[in-house]
Amino acid sequence: MKKIILFPLLLLASLVTVRAQQNIAVPQPTLLSPVIHPQQNSVSLVVKAPHARQVMVKGDWIGADGTAPMQRSENGTWHYTSPELSSDLYVYQFLIDGTPFTDPLNPYQLRDVSSLFSYFIIAGGAGDLYQVQDVPHGTVSKVWYDSPTLEKSRRLTVYTPAGYEEGSLHYPVLYLLHGMGGDEEAWPALGRATQILDNLIAAGKAQPMIVVMPNGNVAQQAAPGESAQGQASVTFFLPGTMDGTYEDAFKDILAFIEKRYRVKADKAHRAIAGLSMGGFHSLWIAANYPDTFGYVGLFSPAILPGRHSDAAATGVPAIYQEMEEKLKRQRDNGCSRYWIGIGKDDFLLKEVEEYRDKLQRLDFPFEYVETDKGHVWSNWRAYLSGFVPGLFH
């Protein structure tokens, strides 16, 4: 006896002004973008810009300068079809006479620092891991904590695995740190951390764990737009980001998480990992918190030779002094997994190779993975996917 009742909007539409019909606009685009071609593993994009002289697509699957021309049709639309793409998440913009716009037909966007990108996923491989699947889902929360060290209240993202809230078990914790310009929204967005964890845990390939994604910019309370700083412009270089302050204040995050959540509060159940600047932070937090982290992941880490010291040194923050002493202590204490991933095209490759050599000289056990590509999210998603299954065994 169920009967479909349609809200009589269409009948009323002619009575409604634009101003009065917010939230009930019914766009009926005749153009679709993006269109995935599952047989070809390619994508077609289209945008209408009838008077533009040049439209390019800027996409992270495109080599060389990252752009490719779009072709104009007589009706003023511009078209592009990609070659075959490997399974992954891809981001793009349209450069219309030089101005970067997101795709007006694609409601799916992600922010990378101060820029918004449209995105799509090519399924059939890694992309499946970055997609929401029909599996049990963890809870993703935006949580505020007090940082006595920084004398402010700050925001972080917490993933609790499916079953956490219903049960009484205690869980291991992965602390997952973003790169420069990022914030507590970077890993859950472009990093697809929550999808990766849901999918790996459901497949039995990772232990159920809590993942904590803090904000590594001590000058910020929260991501842009999420603090009383309001809609400040999104800044790449922030003060205090790599001067030891964050590593010192990280104890506030540890204390908060271990008080608020049901965690296994021992070294065998604590991991820390980060990308780029977050790799730098992870290296130094692990090195300065003796016997605290059993697992360390450095994804395209910034090593910054010359900015730290193997011995005690003036002008270098204490946190970044005595690297060799601290590494030897970590080695002697034992570290279940010290994992480094870097791309062949990464501008940080040389410093990471030197750091690898130092670890070898110190007989420090570690794993080292060199991949294609450079300093890109495609690698960081893959590194997370490779790092997580080895945790907490």
Add this chain to the structure above:
Amino acid sequence: MKKIILFPLLLLASLVTVRAQQNIAVPQPTLLSPVIHPQQNSVSLVVKAPHARQVMVKGDWIGADGTAPMQRSENGTWHYTSPELSSDLYVYQFLIDGTPFTDPLNPYQLRDVSSLFSYFIIAGGAGDLYQVQDVPHGTVSKVWYDSPTLEKSRRLTVYTPAGYEEGSLHYPVLYLLHGMGGDEEAWPALGRATQILDNLIAAGKAQPMIVVMPNGNVAQQAAPGESAQGQASVTFFLPGTMDGTYEDAFKDILAFIEKRYRVKADKAHRAIAGLSMGGFHSLWIAANYPDTFGYVGLFSPAILPGRHSDAAATGVPAIYQEMEEKLKRQRDNGCSRYWIGIGKDDFLLKEVEEYRDKLQRLDFPFEYVETDKGHVWSNWRAYLSGFVPGLFH
């Protein structure tokens, strides 16, 4: 002894290809948009489109058809400055030769159904309530629950007020429902529900409460992009949305929330409110769950005369039958606050006035607020801000 260490990106930039520098692009725009003029309470917008023939701004502060022309400068940029605006959150797009783009210089966007809009906030009044302020913040979580009635797992947004996680108190609950085309992300995004609650609670103007923002589309598990349906196109009309299924399945949400959270599980501490279709849902859930909700808020509600019946009737879902009987029962049971808000320009005004008359005939106590404007988020944010302070006294 702290020393600023700058990541030597700028030195390395010349070595880095575009492909290799994802997440480290440092845009240095010479143009800024939006620019708020605090003295004038106005905004200036700019976009570069050198070969466009017509650029309009489409904004929800603009009367008539919602658009205003932008003026071209010689360098190919287009400019617009608004008149004085009342304090609120405003959304806009640029119509460049007819295609709606978001502002490429503004990283702050909100999704409304299938469309993305750039936004800004004019402070000094209601806008302050919609802005994150320096007050204690609640936790905002994306949570999955099982719906035995719908035989699927589904996603909702839960706001727990500051102090919830640290304490052991039990809290009242507001169930807050979205409109057609919306989902569990509508109220936390355009609705600014979490900022409104944080700010009202901090000011002592609202009781600390849990706010549950479910997904009212029974065909969906979750918002677009957040379920295994993947990047499906965002659809406005979904099956089963107003045929009684959702109201029936709402019992699963109640059961889940009252099991998972520390709530005061009685009528005096349960409220339900919704906008447009969510007002329709709220009306019928309150009417069909006897003595369950002490507070009801109908924001620009869809009443849909002819789609329900005052008596038992064939062809009408049981949920929507016997409206008068159910209202009399609510009246006799007692309802602490039955609140209706509607805009003078709303296309649903006539039906809401008829419903108001029906309530009066039934001696059903209620509050009725008629505001300016129409079927718009500006009103729904204001209605929520007006409704919440009266709850749970």
